[in-house]
Amino acid sequence: MPLSDTALLRFLNSVHPYDSLPPVELRELAPKFHLIEAPAGTQVYTLGENLDGLYLVHTGEVEVTDENGIPVSNLGPRNSFGERGLTRGGRAVTSAVTTTDSLLLLLPAADFHGLMASQPKVARFFDRRRPGSPANNTLATMRVADIMSRPPVTCPVEQTCQGAAQLMRDQNISSVCVTQHDQLKGILTTRDLTSKLLAQGWPATTPVADVMSRDPLTLSPSALGSEVLQMMMEHGIGHIPVVQGDALVGIVTQTDLTRFQAVNSGELVLTIARATSVEDMARATAEIPRLLVQLVAAGNRHEVVTRLITDIADSVTRRMLALAEKTLGPPPVPYLWLACGSQGRREQTGVTDQDNCLILADGLAPGDDAYFAQLAKIVCDGLHHCGYIYCPGDMMATNARWRQPVHIWRSYFRNWIARPDPEAQMLASVMFDLRPIGGDHSLYGDLQGETLGAARQNSIFTAHMVANSLKHQPPLGLLRGLATIRSGEHRNTLDMKHNGVVPVVDLGRIYALTGAIHSVNTRARLEAAAATGLLSPAGAQDLLDAYDLIAQTRLEHQAQQIRSGEMPDNYLAPSDLSDLERSHLRDAFVVVKTMQSAVGYGRRLLS
Template sequence: MSSQDLTVLPVDELMTREPVTCAPDATIRAAAELMAERHISSVCIIDAQGFRGIVTVRDINAKVVAGGVRPDQPVAEVMTPAPLTLPPDALGLDVLHMMMERRIGHVPIVEGGRLLGIVTQTDLTRFQALSSAELVRLVAEAQDVPAMAEVTARIPGLLAQLVGAGTRHDAVTRLITDIADTVTRRLLTMAEDELGAPPVPYLWLACGSQGRREQTGVSDQDNCLILSDDVAEGDMVYFARLAQIVSDGLHACGYVYCPGDMMATNPRWCQPLRVWRGYFEGWIAKPNPEAQMLASVMFDLRPIGGDEALFGDLQTDTLAKAARNSIFVAHMVANSLKHAPPLGLFNRLPRTPLDLKHTGVVPVVDLGRVYALQGQVTAVNTRARLEAALDSGALSSSGGADLMDAYDMIATTRLRRQARQIRAGEAPDNTLPSGALSGFERSHLRDAFVVVKTMQSALGTGKGALG
């Protein structure tokens, strides 16, 4: 195991040194002003005898804002005295375990009564971001596919560590996807090194979870190629070989071939720009079931490598034409309602395993795609689409906020399940056994599914903006 693995990293390499402090007799207001000025969430309390306690934003909210303690009182009135601490020779794993077990976000590092530093959830997230950057660097420097595969084999461990550190689900999937993007671009470079310069400009795009920047521990590949309209028939051999090299490399690195053949190796998805324009125009004009499915996939396209100018006008023109076609929008709405949350009679959760992808995350992904289509939003990330719908009024503030919270709950539950599987040495999947949640967690997950079901009903009846 690498010395840079968080679980074995000495805490003195992880902590923030010289944390912000104040005396026990400083006022609560002074401590709050310190936190606001330094953009931090805690202040450590020390006096001549050493470390005395800690006060956090949560303490002030609970005891001052909600509890009625006057802000001119000494901070000692609201601090946590003698909080849980760790010595400087502890490991990152000790911090993780303490935070998870005791449900705390700040761990002072103390030795002999002297405050040496502090580790916060922000510190853990920052370290993990640096760890993902290290994987990106190693991929970018890899000289062959086996070397890249050795790096991508570390992604499950990174996912488990990020989840264990309490990192937001959308930040986890963004970091994981950044690595896949780097792998793809490195493979494109390798392909060009082998084949020579491309005969005409091209653009490699990802769709699916990579396109949305929502990759987890379970991801196949979904991609395509848009070629310049200057491409000649004889040039297609070059791009067929390029697509095969990249697709094979992705598969070797753990991004398995798409079972639906939605890949650039399929000649249908390796075409000049004019053909792609014809695809989208045809899907919009005649929204049959296949057209709806393909449009749903292709509305999640995101450029990865090549000439991005090949996509800009195509995306904006397609969104404008699609949004103006009420019949197409209606079909897309109907298509988005095919994935239903797993709720039975009286909105009860079944006692059978839950598919957290197809009946959990996908229904919200589908809703986000429709909101983006209606508002002509170019973002492909689901959370970004929901935020844009809130900003534009396509979602009401109450309904949109509930849907965002529901999505966060479902997506986080999915990642936590995968992280537990990875720590147990199992291959991660999207299935949640019926007994894997506490009664409390199960109740909250059910509430999240009810929100999604409600928003689907509102969209299906044309009341989506009402929330």
């Protein structure tokens, strides 16, 4: 049904960049838009055809696909599309089809070009939206799902080694996954056959269960290719099964990796994996700022950049642990080194300190802690030497409080949940971001599940955690302004960490707590909250978009500082942004503030 002039003006005034136009010019522009009713399944345009103009979604949804028919965008109200084709000769570079009954607004091509020529703010907006050369699809940024061999070749545990060898010969592969009732039990490689079966003189009829590598290291389809490379290099393996939940869905081998190159982060991980001293690792980590600049300049999304940078920290930590054990000898009991903070969430940038702890197996004998105190000192000192500075709050395994047996950790969490005083809230916030790095991962599995379950059932604790999470507020001022720091060294800047990404990190943690979500990465938590219904689809998309803009702006700021020869920090001067960039950033902060208000309202209901 047609829109009234008043409704059309109100709508355009709520959409960037039209809300930046003077009222008189917006009133002149509005009648130029044509209204198009497009039922679900309407082909708006196809790749290569001449475009009639710029499209703007008023209601409904539109799917945009590339030349291979792969979806690249799912657009909703207030999203524009078609501008790339209009600015590249007038032919569509994608295809677009409505997925629901939709109402579209079309600004004819001539009017679009006239608007771009006469309104610099509009031109800057669409120039910013048009991506330049796409980032290279390197191993570092590819998902495992795009690299792995599917389906994996399998054999049952009862199979003989001769039968498995014949299967590998016939399939021209160097490994086979061993399953029982569709569950992965192990992996058998040609190296297993030579180093175990042939070298020991065992008969060819030996069951594969006696020769295979049991409980092999695995990855999920959503893992990055860099994690494949890191795992292979650190553990000296060439085959990694890929599992989704309990299901085996693929395998990645060294042969699969020959199609990809992880030039920068891969080289650093390899150097670290082979390092024999702290100095070797420090030389590698000194390249992280240059890596950050290159990754940002290549157009990689913030979650890819931070994950690659965190992978390097993980590799350094594990190598430090190996060197410490070489110095001290085998540990007296099993242990698990965990990271929290940004490393735990896989969100490290160019500015970071270390936050870590140790979980020790129960049954620690008197005097055993001396070994782990030395191990913690070696690792934490080494991390500091490599640029991961000591935690100002002493949240490190060198502090005996954070180096305890499992039963003590269980009591920590139990007491924090039962008596949520301010310190308990702060500590619980930090410790809910724990992620195992090196050692016996089983020491944490049950503890994490128990803690999430207990926390979710305690409404008083949850309410206190929500209140604690609202202490970090987006930097919103009056009259559509941004509230900058008023005094001190960073006067007139925005703290893009504590007032930027941290409010979203805190929201993600609350959703994980209330939904018993095991992920610790913020974006993964938000996506899981949407999938489980904790967030509405629209609310989740708004919050994800806001988080992406805030986090990306922070990374770009740090990259620019590094390029300028400065030390990267989290303090961004709004004057360094264009009017449009400031407007977008403020809108993102408004979304975060709105979601905080919603969470806060829920807390009051629980109290």
